[in-house]
Amino acid sequence: MDHFSITAKDPGSEARAGKLVGSHGTVETPCFLPVATKGFVKALSSEDLKMCNVDALISNALHLYMRPGLAVIEKHGGLHKFLRWERTLFTDSGGFQLVRNFSYKITDKGVIFKTPDTGKKIEFTPELAIEIQKKLGSDVNMVLDHCPAWNAPEKKVEDAVRHTVEWAEIAKSVFSGNALLFGIVQGGFSIELREKCTRALAKLDLDGYGIGGLSIGEPKDWTHKILEKTVKFIDESKPRYLMGVGSEDEILLAVANGIDVFDSAFPTRNARHRTIFGMNGKYNVGNMETLQSLAPLEQGCECYTCKNYTCSQVTHYLRENDSLGMRLASIHNIAYMEKFMAQIREAIKEGKFMDVYGERLRKLKGH
Amino acid sequence: MDHFSITAKDPGSEARAGKLVGSHGTVETPCFLPVATKGFVKALSSEDLKMCNVDALISNALHLYMRPGLAVIEKHGGLHKFLRWERTLFTDSGGFQLVRNFSYKITDKGVIFKTPDTGKKIEFTPELAIEIQKKLGSDVNMVLDHCPAWNAPEKKVEDAVRHTVEWAEIAKSVFSGNALLFGIVQGGFSIELREKCTRALAKLDLDGYGIGGLSIGEPKDWTHKILEKTVKFIDESKPRYLMGVGSEDEILLAVANGIDVFDSAFPTRNARHRTIFGMNGKYNVGNMETLQSLAPLEQGCECYTCKNYTCSQVTHYLRENDSLGMRLASIHNIAYMEKFMAQIREAIKEGKFMDVYGERLRKLKGH
Numbered sequence: 001m002d003h004f005s006i007t008a009k010d011p012g013s014e015a016r017a018g019k020l021v022g023s024h025g026t027v028e029t030p031c032f033l034p035v036a037t038k039g040f041v042k043a044l045s046s047e048d049l050k051m052c053n054v055d056a057l058i059s060n061a062l063h064l065y066m067r068p069g070l071a072v073i074e075k076h077g078g079l080h081k082f083l084r085w086e087r088t089l090f091t092d093s094g095g096f097q098l099v100r101n102f103s104y105k106i107t108d109k110g111v112i113f114k115t116p117d118t119g120k121k122i123e124f125t126p127e128l129a130i131e132i133q134k135k136l137g138s139d140v141n142m143v144l145d146h147c148p149a150w151n152a153p154e155k156k157v158e159d160a161v162r163h164t165v166e167w168a169e170i171a172k173s174v175f176s177g178n179a180l181l182f183g184i185v186q187g188g189f190s191i192e193l194r195e196k197c198t199r200a201l202a203k204l205d206l207d208g209y210g211i212g213g214l215s216i217g218e219p220k221d222w223t224h225k226i227l228e229k230t231v232k233f234i235d236e237s238k239p240r241y242l243m244g245v246g247s248e249d250e251i252l253l254a255v256a257n258g259i260d261v262f263d264s265a266f267p268t269r270n271a272r273h274r275t276i277f278g279m280n281g282k283y284n285v286g287n288m289e290t291l292q293s294l295a296p297l298e299q300g301c302e303c304y305t306c307k308n309y310t311c312s313q314v315t316h317y318l319r320e321n322d323s324l325g326m327r328l329a330s331i332h333n334i335a336y337m338e339k340f341m342a343q344i345r346e347a348i349k350e351g352k353f354m355d356v357y358g359e360r361l362r363k364l365k366g367h
Numbered sequence: 368m369d370h371f372s373i374t375a376k377d378p379g380s381e382a383r384a385g386k387l388v389g390s391h392g393t394v395e396t397p398c399f400l401p402v403a404t405k406g407f408v409k410a411l412s413s414e415d416l417k418m419c420n421v422d423a424l425i426s427n428a429l430h431l432y433m434r435p436g437l438a439v440i441e442k443h444g445g446l447h448k449f450l451r452w453e454r455t456l457f458t459d460s461g462g463f464q465l466v467r468n469f470s471y472k473i474t475d476k477g478v479i480f481k482t483p484d485t486g487k488k489i490e491f492t493p494e495l496a497i498e499i500q501k502k503l504g505s506d507v508n509m510v511l512d513h514c515p516a517w518n519a520p521e522k523k524v525e526d527a528v529r530h531t532v533e534w535a536e537i538a539k540s541v542f543s544g545n546a547l548l549f550g551i552v553q554g555g556f557s558i559e560l561r562e563k564c565t566r567a568l569a570k571l572d573l574d575g576y577g578i579g580g581l582s583i584g585e586p587k588d589w590t591h592k593i594l595e596k597t598v599k600f601i602d603e604s605k606p607r608y609l610m611g612v613g614s615e616d617e618i619l620l621a622v623a624n625g626i627d628v629f630d631s632a633f634p635t636r637n638a639r640h641r642t643i644f645g646m647n648g649k650y651n652v653g654n655m656e657t658l659q660s661l662a663p664l665e666q667g668c669e670c671y672t673c674k675n676y677t678c679s680q681v682t683h684y685l686r687e688n689d690s691l692g693m694r695l696a697s698i699h700n701i702a703y704m705e706k707f708m709a710q711i712r713e714a715i716k717e718g719k720f721m722d723v724y725g726e727r728l729r730k731l732k733g734h
Contacts, residue, residue: 038683038689042689044691045691067683068658068686075661084675312442322407323410323690324407
């Protein structure tokens with residue numbers, strides 16, 4: 001494989017370190033992508049993201065298609081320009097957001113829904129998802145998939161797998177250009193359906209595989225069982241992307257199972273809700289205690305926020321609901337996630353991932 | 368006068384250019400102060416403000432006294448440190464905000480009110496206003512004044528003048544240190560009371576004089592009449608500060624009458640509400656037309672926003688209600704105001720203020 005190479009394997013787990021090469025540079029894996037769903041990472045400029053050592057972002061084809069619309073982004077010269085982001089850019093098709101946030105109807109051809117802005121009926125097909133992503137010029141395109149609810153009946157999950165595979169075949173057939181094309185494995189919480197979906201997608205020899213339909217409300221032990229099994233079905237030479245995850249403990253577990261790519265709104269959403277990430281676990285700012293603290297948000301942290309502001313100042317801005325506080329807390333949480341991922345990569349290269357894993361989990365659980 | 372010197376006078380008006388020297392540097396006048404009422408300029412970092420060429424800010428003693436509280440600011444080493452602002456810092460006492468936003472009772476000794484947070488009763492006296500500002504370490508302290516409503520009966524306005532003068536006497540008697548102390552002229556819309564108030568304050572030989580109680584809802588021609596007369600009562604060797612103003616046309620008129628200092632939340636509030644300032648007048652972003660525009664917010668503008676973002680991008684962020692848009696629009700509007708003030712100073716030095724004044728007013732009125 002040209003675009004993905006594994007540079008180190010951890011002896012104590014399935015964890016691996018690698019390099020994903022796209023048209024806008026190389027991303028070291030395991031990596032974490034902040035979300036720029038609507039064409040920006042909430043509250044942050046691209047300078048802010050670079051200060052946080054972010055190498056890649058993920059945006060959303062369907063969201064951008066609706067607002068601001070493709071014409072606006074094409075006018076700017078593509079999504080990289082619109083985002084002021086010269087580094088690697090993933091785009092999700094938006095199918096997942098669609099079924100979570102809108103009323104819709106799924107047919108064999110795609111998803112039919114009405115845009116909330118104009119009420120216009122849109123038929124969102126696998127062809128359209130690829131066409132949009134090509135126009136956006138993203139480096140990693142995701143196929144349109146069908147993600148059933150975690151507690152959907154088996155018949156629905158079977159339909160979802162069939163759609164997901166058929167739509168991936170269509171996506172592959174209409175896809176062209178320099179971007180990478182990733183499929184998405186569905187199959188709910190049936191190991192058989194997950195295997196069936198993965199094997200069918202493997203025939204398309206896509207550039208990478210996302211795992212969808214996890215961490216969508218199901219019991220944690222279901223997630224872990226399906227994750228562990230599904231990863232094994234995916235060709236180990238391909239990059240594996242656990243979509244929409246997430247938290248540190250989930251990332252550690254998934255890396256141990258061989259996942260390479262993550263994305264989540266978790267760090268920025270937490271920041272806006274006054275939750276700060278740190279090596280000793282998360283904590284809340286915005287109370288009278290943190291208002292007294294002259295320490296940075298995290299001792300020893302090298303991010304812009306921690307180098308320039310006290311915990312007290314950030315607390316004050318957040319208590320007054322000012323967006324400066326949301327920006328500063330988001331910078332810290334994103335920088336924290338990037339540092340966390342760098343530590344994971346380092347540990348894998350040193351063959352010590354399981355030590356780091358155990359130690360982090362103990363810290364996160366407060367032991 | 369050491370702290371204030373007039374460097375140029377306009378031949379065609381009362382306009383003058385000068386230098387106001389405080390403990391944290393020199394501010395060229397006429398100048399505009401962005402407001403950091405609660406200990407920050409909404410949505411902006413101090414780096415942002417410096418990029419906008421801001422020389423001085425104004426914060427608010429009473430607001431900071433309530434939240435985050437003096438202890439927090441003293442812990443940081445004073446308000447300059449808490450604001451991360453090494454340049455000139457004015458503080459208003461907060462009396463005006465108090466009577467506008469809280470229920471209160473005015474006695475001869477000060478203003479009694481309950482804090483919205485804790486319900487605690489506070490007696491806000493001229494002594495306390497000075498004590499707070501000393502602890503904050505601001506460069507220009509304002510006395511506590513009594514600002515009646517624009518349509519208050521004459522008896523109330525007379526009381527307000529009496530309080531304002533008595534409280535300024537008390538403020539002067541308890542004041543110590545290197546900061547400058549400014550009085551505030553009240554007197555409603557009676558020229559006689561304005562004169563009486565100014566003459567009484569002049570006996571205290573304060574370092575400068577604010578004009579309060581204007582632009583608080585009264586008809587425009589009242590404002591202009593009182594402004595014109597009141598400025599003349601103030602010793603011309605003293606800096607004159609028109610509090611809470613404001614818009615470009617008001618600033619031009621006031622400069623022509625000899626005002627040196629302005630402050631207002633106008634540029635930042637407008638920015639958050641999608642109104643962009645420009646040499647050709649204000650306009651609204653956030654609509655489908657500005658979403659299409661690849662131009663900067665203002666052609667030829669050198670601010671960070673205009674150098675890096677299209678009007679379309681800023682429109683998109685604002686339409687999606689993201690704080691990135693509020694930050695970028697605020698940067699532009701503040702930079703615009705600073706540029707506008709620099710042009711005014713330049714015009715005064717060149718003896719051409721009235722030409723610039725006339726030309727700007729014509730542009731602002733769209734002729």
